[in-house]
Amino acid sequence: MSELLDSLETEFSKFYKDSSLEETNLQKCLDHTHEFKNQLKKLKAHLNKNIQESKPEVYNSLNDKEKQKFKRKRELIIEKLNKSQRQWDHSVKKQIKHVSQQSTRFNKTMLNKLKEFDIDSVYVNKLPKETMQNVDEAIGYHILRYGIDNMPLDNKNEASKYLKNIYGITNKESTDFIDMGRIVHNLKKGDTQSCLKWCSNEMDSLSSNHATLSYLQFELYTLSVMQAVMRGNPVEVYYQMTQQTPLDFFKHREKELIRNVVPLLTKSLIGQPIEDIDSKVSEQLKECISLFVKEYCAAKHIFFDSPLFLIVLSGLISFQFFIKYKAIRELAHVDWTTKDELPFDVKLPDFLTHFHPIFICPVLKEETTTENPPYSLACHHIISKKALDRLSKNGTITFKCPYCPVNTSMSSTKKVRFVML
Amino acid sequence: MAEKSMFNEPDVDFHLKLNQQLFHIPYELLSKRIKHTQAIINKETKLLHENISTLNEIFEHKDVEHDTLALAKITEMIRKIDHLEKFLNMQNKSYYEILNRIKKRLEFFHELKDIKAQNTETFDDHNTRNKLIRWYQSYTNILIGDYLTRNNPIKYSPETNEHWNSGVVFLKQIQLDDLIDYDILLEANKISTSLLNGRDLLPLISWIDENKKILTKKSSILEFQARLQEYIELLKVDNYINAIDCFQKFLLPFIQSNFPDLKLASGLLIFIKYFNKQKPDSSSSSTFNAEEIKAQNLPMKKDLVFQHFFHKSLPRDTSNPETNTADYDKSSLINLQNGDFERYLNLLDDERWSVLNSLFLKDFYSMYGISQNDPLLIYLSLGISSLKTRDCLHPSDDEEENKGTEDTITPENGVEHLQIFTLHSLKRKNCPVCSETFKPITQSLPFAHHIQSQLFENPILLPNGNIYDSKKLKKLAKTLRKQKLISLSPGQIMDPVDMKIFCESDSIKMYPT
Numbered sequence: 001m002s003e004l005l006d007s008l009e010t011e012f013s014k015f016y017k018d019s020s021l022e023e024t025n026l027q028k029c030l031d032h033t034h035e036f037k038n039q040l041k042k043l044k045a046h047l048n049k050n051i052q053e054s055k056p057e058v059y060n061s062l063n064d065k066e067k068q069k070f071k072r073k074r075e076l077i078i079e080k081l082n083k084s085q086r087q088w089d090h091s092v093k094k095q096i097k098h099v100s101q102q103s104t105r106f107n108k109t110m111l112n113k114l115k116e117f118d119i120d121s122v123y124v125n126k127l128p129k130e131t132m133q134n135v136d137e138a139i140g141y142h143i144l145r146y147g148i149d150n151m152p153l154d155n156k157n158e159a160s161k162y163l164k165n166i167y168g169i170t171n172k173e174s175t176d177f178i179d180m181g182r183i184v185h186n187l188k189k190g191d192t193q194s195c196l197k198w199c200s201n202e203m204d205s206l207s208s209n210h211a212t213l214s215y216l217q218f219e220l221y222t223l224s225v226m227q228a229v230m231r232g233n234p235v236e237v238y239y240q241m242t243q244q245t246p247l248d249f250f251k252h253r254e255k256e257l258i259r260n261v262v263p264l265l266t267k268s269l270i271g272q273p274i275e276d277i278d279s280k281v282s283e284q285l286k287e288c289i290s291l292f293v294k295e296y297c298a299a300k301h302i303f304f305d306s307p308l309f310l311i312v313l314s315g316l317i318s319f320q321f322f323i324k325y326k327a328i329r330e331l332a333h334v335d336w337t338t339k340d341e342l343p344f345d346v347k348l349p350d351f352l353t354h355f356h357p358i359f360i361c362p363v364l365k366e367e368t369t370t371e372n373p374p375y376s377l378a379c380h381h382i383i384s385k386k387a388l389d390r391l392s393k394n395g396t397i398t399f400k401c402p403y404c405p406v407n408t409s410m411s412s413t414k415k416v417r418f419v420m421l
Numbered sequence: 422m423a424e425k426s427m428f429n430e431p432d433v434d435f436h437l438k439l440n441q442q443l444f445h446i447p448y449e450l451l452s453k454r455i456k457h458t459q460a461i462i463n464k465e466t467k468l469l470h471e472n473i474s475t476l477n478e479i480f481e482h483k484d485v486e487h488d489t490l491a492l493a494k495i496t497e498m499i500r501k502i503d504h505l506e507k508f509l510n511m512q513n514k515s516y517y518e519i520l521n522r523i524k525k526r527l528e529f530f531h532e533l534k535d536i537k538a539q540n541t542e543t544f545d546d547h548n549t550r551n552k553l554i555r556w557y558q559s560y561t562n563i564l565i566g567d568y569l570t571r572n573n574p575i576k577y578s579p580e581t582n583e584h585w586n587s588g589v590v591f592l593k594q595i596q597l598d599d600l601i602d603y604d605i606l607l608e609a610n611k612i613s614t615s616l617l618n619g620r621d622l623l624p625l626i627s628w629i630d631e632n633k634k635i636l637t638k639k640s641s642i643l644e645f646q647a648r649l650q651e652y653i654e655l656l657k658v659d660n661y662i663n664a665i666d667c668f669q670k671f672l673l674p675f676i677q678s679n680f681p682d683l684k685l686a687s688g689l690l691i692f693i694k695y696f697n698k699q700k701p702d703s704s705s706s707s708t709f710n711a712e713e714i715k716a717q718n719l720p721m722k723k724d725l726v727f728q729h730f731f732h733k734s735l736p737r738d739t740s741n742p743e744t745n746t747a748d749y750d751k752s753s754l755i756n757l758q759n760g761d762f763e764r765y766l767n768l769l770d771d772e773r774w775s776v777l778n779s780l781f782l783k784d785f786y787s788m789y790g791i792s793q794n795d796p797l798l799i800y801l802s803l804g805i806s807s808l809k810t811r812d813c814l815h816p817s818d819d820e821e822e823n824k825g826t827e828d829t830i831t832p833e834n835g836v837e838h839l840q841i842f843t844l845h846s847l848k849r850k851n852c853p854v855c856s857e858t859f860k861p862i863t864q865s866l867p868f869a870h871h872i873q874s875q876l877f878e879n880p881i882l883l884p885n886g887n888i889y890d891s892k893k894l895k896k897l898a899k900t901l902r903k904q905k906l907i908s909l910s911p912g913q914i915m916d917p918v919d920m921k922i923f924c925e926s927d928s929i930k931m932y933p934t
Binding site for chain 2: 001002003004005008009012015016021024026027029030033034036037040041043044047048050051054055074078081082085088089092093096097099100103106107110111114115116117118119120122123124125126127128130131134135137138139141142143146147150151166167168205206207209210211298301303304305307308309310311312313314315316317318319320321322339340341342343344345346347348349352353354355356357358359360362365367368369370374376379380381382403414415416417418419420421
């Protein structure tokens with residue numbers, strides 16, 4: 001729902017002169033004042049002229065009609081002076097009142113609607129004070145992981161000094177990321193060499209994932225070819241394809257080749273312009289960077305998604321549940337009962353929860369733990385230890401599985417553990 | 422229109438409510454500015470009105486002399502108006518700047534609205550997902566910027582002759598500085614730091630003076646406590662004249678509301694002065710104790726203070742005066758066994774500075790509708806608890822990493838590589854809650870509550886009791902073979918936890934419910 005956002009935007013636009021949101025409503029006060037000042041200046045000039053004309057040598061030479069006109073002029077100046085002051089006084093006051101009312105209305109009608117809850121109220125389980133250093137460490141990691149691109153990286157030593165100085169990140173933490181950032185910088189400059197070199201070094205390591213690495217290499221060569229095509233020199237493209245690219249990289253990738261590269265080559269060869277080649281190249285560059293970062297993190301065994309980010313995202317998603325629970329709790333006058341487990345279920349997306357298996361014992365409807373681990377029965381159904389003890393009367397009898405007709409004796413049970421791959 | 426929620430994330434309006442301070446702070450700034458502008462306009466229009474009246478009177482004379490006078494008067498008016506115009510121009514500029522903050526924030530949330538709407542329209546999940554992730558990364562960055570601005574010190578760089586704070590540097594670097602009112606947070610940070618580290622009350626007192634009206638309206642005790650501290654600090658350095666002056670000027674007005682505190686404060690003066698005289702070396706140095714302690718940078722702890730002022734160690738049990746009446750020291754004004762004595766020590770304790778700081782932050786934050794706790798920490802607390810499973814933080818995990826390799830497999834290209842490779846094929850290696858950094862934080866927080874099992878497809882049980890996704894286990898075996906990390910015969914699989922090798926046929930299909 002975004003009704004609140006819509007009305008907030010509408011109400012906010014009233015702070016401006018018009019919908020272009022360029023001039024504020026306070027601008028009018030300024031305009032009126034400026035106008036008044038000009039008016040005064042004009043009147044001053046008139047009055048000055050009037051004074052000059054009232055000098056005896058001038059004044060006496062005038063005839064009666066002109067004298068009359070002269071007097072009338074003076075009165076007019078005074079009249080106008082009074083009038084413009086009145087007008088300015090009125091309009092400037094009116095306008096500032098209007099500004100003030102608008103701000104009050106904005107607060108009353110909109111901001112008060114935003115104050116539905118207090119985020120402090122759900123901070124029940126406080127982070128231990130002595131772990132604040134860990135928070136700083138997590139922040140450091142997050143900044144390195146996502147922000148390294150924005151840092152000055154030309155000189156490696158300078159870069160690590162900078163990171164230490166500004167963010168308190170130690171050299172040990174930053175080294176890997178500075179290397180990564182420098183390769184990304186090169187890629188952005190259109191230089192794929194450092195990245196390719198990194199790939200081939202990684203390929204030599206046994207514990208690296210060769211399949212994904214070779215895919216990255218393929219994408220990098222594709223990027224180089226596309227960049228050559230963009231520069232519009234068929235000879236260079238040909239050179240790029242034949243001399244620079246090891247052909248076996250294209251071997252098992254006919255599909256991608258036909259889809260991504262061949263159309264470009266053909267057009268380049270017959271000298272036809274290629275539509276938005278720029279954006280295609282930049283898409284490819286983005287793809288390469290994202291693949292590289294992924295591979296780099298995997299190779300260095302560092303988190304691809306910063307843990308801090310994943311936790312914050314989970315926190316944001318669970319906020320709704322915490323707020324709801326708090327409201328219910330207040331209505332029912334019950335306290336935040338459980339200390340070691342949240343009193344409600346938070347539904348998180350798969351990519352945040354797929355790290356650990358969760359098994360709920362179908363008999364006790366409780367999550368299995370180290371103290372109460374899962375056991376398999378003769379029929380390959382699984383229940384928790386507590387349930388097993390209960391059903392088998394502490395191992396003394398053979399019992400029927402709660403899910404199928406098969407009987408299980410204690411000897412045919414086995415402690416099991418789920419592991420996520 | 423129902424909004425599709427990809428991650429089960431809240432709707433846009435909930436986001437707005439969650440971040441109401443992003444709008445509340447600029448509103449407060451706006452409101453202050455408008456009030457100020459209005460006051461100036463009222464004053465100036467009144468003056469101009471008077472000017473015009475005088476002018477009219479001058480014109481009554483209808484002679485050149487007076488008209489010339491009027492001319493001068495008009496020139497003066499023009500000067501005034503010009504002044505006002507400049508003032509309004511300045512006001513309008515900062516008014517525009519503040520409005521711009523609101524504008525940028527509305528745009529930020531509008532972006533979320535667009536991403537969500539796009540998802541409903543196009544069903545291009547991959548694209549939307551990436552955009553959503555990016556948006557939430559920005560969101561996280563804002564929280565980080567907020568945290569750093571609140572908590573990291575404001576440093577001075579002599580090269581650029583500027584003060585800087587890593588939070589602000591960060592926000593500017595990622596171009597999100599319009600999304601946080603870091604100026605406000607820095608103000609709090611500055612005052613707070615001067616209290617805690619500099620033992621300096623001046624910034625706090627000047628802030629209190631600026632916001633007296635609001636504080637009085639909220640019947641805040643901050644001013645009294647700050648002035649009391651000022652008084653105590655003066656006593657600590659034997660500045661009795663200024664202390665009494667401070668008492669009369671700033672504490673006495675609170676006689677109605679804080680009479681007991683005032684009594685205590687006056688008592689403290691007598692006690693300190695009395696014991697100062699009793700001090701053996703008091704003749705040699707008139708400003709003793711606190712100065713000394715400060716100079717040596719010693720903590721002003723209760724027992725230390727006691728030592729200094731009373732030359733006796735802190736009485737152990739002061740709660741029960743009857744038991745020790747025999748020890749009554751007649752030469753002293755104070756009954757050391759009297760529990761009331763503790764009160765003065767509490768006043769002298771350094772702990773009062775951090776109490777004062779919390780009082781200040783509470784008033785400051787609530788004035789702008791800012792949360793008392795750092796939002797980042799709130800999100801972390803909620804996030805950790807909703808992620809923490811019973812399988813997290815298993816102490817056995819680390820042991821498993823190093824066991825059972827020699828006799829179970831034939832190392833072909835180095836066991837180490839195999840170990841690393843297999844270990845990192847386990848999903849739990851990527852769990853944020855289990856990460857080294859978060860482990861200590863996670864420890865004391867509650868687990869998530871689950872009502873449904875979250876397992877995997879095709880579970881098979883290996884003879885060692887581990888249950889895996891059969892397809893993934895086979896895929897792992899294939900990769901291991903391909904990269905020549907281990908020689909596995911066809912139909913063989915390896916358990917990545919203990920690295921034992923089994924035949925596929927030894928595994929049993931399981932039926933967890």
